Amino acid sequence: MEQLLSTFVRSIFVDNMIFAYYLGMCSYLAVSKNVKTALGLGLAVTFILTCTLPINYMLETHVLKEGALSWLGADYANVNLSFLSLIIFIAIIASFVQLVEMIVEKYAPALYASLGIFLPLIAVNCAILGGSLFMQQKAFDNVGVATVYGFGSGIGWLLAIIGMAAIREKLQYSDVPKPLKGLGITFIVTGLMGIAFMSFSGIKI
Amino acid sequence: MGKLFSSKNKEVLFSPLSKNNPVVVQMLGVCSALAVTAKLEPAIVMAISVTVVVAFANVIISLMRNTIPNRIRIIVQLVVVAALVTIVSELLKAYAYDVNKQLSVFVGLIITNCILMGRLEAFALGNGPWESFLDGIGNGLGYGLILVVIAFFRELLGSGTLLGIQVVPQAAYDFGYVNNGLMILPPMAMFVVAAIIWAHRAKNKDLQEN
Numbered sequence: 159m160e161q162l163l164s165t166f167v168r169s170i171f172v173d174n175m176i177f178a179y180y181l182g183m184c185s186y187l188a189v190s191k192n193v194k195t196a197l198g199l200g201l202a203v204t205f206i207l208t209c210t211l212p213i214n215y216m217l218e219t220h221v222l223k224e225g226a227l228s229w230l231g232a233d234y235a236n237v238n239l240s241f242l243s244l245i246i247f248i249a250i251i252a253s254f255v256q257l258v259e260m261i262v263e264k265y266a267p268a269l270y271a272s273l274g275i276f277l278p279l280i281a282v283n284c285a286i287l288g289g290s291l292f293m294q295q296k297a298f299d300n301v302g303v304a305t306v307y308g309f310g311s312g313i314g315w316l317l318a319i320i321g322m323a324a325i326r327e328k329l330q331y332s333d334v335p336k337p338l339k340g341l342g343i344t345f346i347v348t349g350l351m352g353i354a355f356m357s358f359s360g361i362k363i
Numbered sequence: 364m365g366k367l368f369s370s371k372n373k374e375v376l377f378s379p380l381s382k383n384n385p386v387v388v389q390m391l392g393v394c395s396a397l398a399v400t401a402k403l404e405p406a407i408v409m410a411i412s413v414t415v416v417v418a419f420a421n422v423i424i425s426l427m428r429n430t431i432p433n434r435i436r437i438i439v440q441l442v443v444v445a446a447l448v449t450i451v452s453e454l455l456k457a458y459a460y461d462v463n464k465q466l467s468v469f470v471g472l473i474i475t476n477c478i479l480m481g482r483l484e485a486f487a488l489g490n491g492p493w494e495s496f497l498d499g500i501g502n503g504l505g506y507g508l509i510l511v512v513i514a515f516f517r518e519l520l521g522s523g524t525l526l527g528i529q530v531v532p533q534a535a536y537d538f539g540y541v542n543n544g545l546m547i548l549p550p551m552a553m554f555v556v557a558a559i560i561w562a563h564r565a566k567n568k569d570l571q572e573n
Binding site: 286343 | 554
């Protein structure tokens with residue numbers, strides 16, 4: 159329980175996907191113009207991360223890792239398929255996004271219309287594949303921790319994009335030097351938010 | 364040769380270096396541009412890897428562009444890219460293990476580098492293999508250029524070295540010069556990119572947003 163809680167808090171604040179690793183910057187920059195769409199995208203990313211991380215974790219520990227196939231018998235104990243992990247992870251993520259897209263299209267057409275093109279593009283959001291790759295690197299103890307890590311990373315990403323969208327809505331009324339308008343000032347604000355989030359990194363949990 | 368390098372193809376190859384730069388103008392591939400630039404060496408390796416992957420992915424998708432069903436094209440593109448990235452990643456593990464360690468997950472993340480999807484969607488799906496190859500090389504180089512500039516300033520000011528070689532003389536430290544440790548930390552990359560955008564847009568006024 160303690161481990162779950164600390165993984166959750168760490169993945170939101172200390173290892174924040176955007177401010178510590180800059181993952182998912184592209185959609186973060188493109189979609190943070192108003193809070194409502196930012197919230198929709200953030201929720202979708204959180205959902206996909208929470209669903210794909212446990213699947214990829216199971217695949218990693220039971221199929222891909224060195225010696226992971228030993229449950230098939232002694233012959234397979236030395237098989238190491240880890241070079242396939244990139245393709246498998248991205249295939250799981252892409253097909254999952256496709257699945258979610260179809261389900262949302264069928265049962266919640268209003269939500270589908272409001273998310274538009276961003277829904278299929280979640281497949282290429284670095285934060286999602288990044289979550290799976292960090293999971294591989296960190297070698298979590300069990301599938302519960304991996305799920306919590308995915309959920310926490312999603313929430314961290316959601317927090318960052320909503321904060322940014324709120325600031326950008328206000329920024330429209332301020333007098334920014336012309337060459338910095340739009341993209342430039344967004345980078346500077348993200349940097350300042352990143353410095354603020356760095357103060358969490360001293361926390362030992 | 365004359366036909367291979369017509370003026371249109373030259374435009375395709377060179378415009379991504381400045382006025383159509385993938386990072387500071389098209390806003391693609393920002394994630395890795397920021398994350399691997401604390402030192403010059405990984406930045407150069409990353410730039411080469413991305414250039415190779417984007418050029419070959421462009422060629423392959425361009426060759427298959429008339430046979431891919433529209434509905435599943437994203438998955439097809441991802442599989443092609445993932446296969447190429449796996450090859451690059453295994454090569455790096457074999458021949459440049461230290462750099463591969465420093466780049467950690469960011470080699471794998473080339474798959475989701477927006478430059479790849481952006482160029483595949485916007486260019487390779489509608490153009491022939493040779494143009495697509497040039498477009499891939501051009502965009503890879505444009506991306507690499509920004510990476511190298513950011514990494515140059517971050518390593519010089521942050522560690523006083525370039526490619527691991529000490530360039531700030533010991534005498535300067537004796538006089539009380541101190542490396543700016545902040546430059547190595549993640550958020551500073553944002554400010555360096557913002558400064559590049561500022562300089563770039565001050566020069567190219569038509570890129571400014573209102």
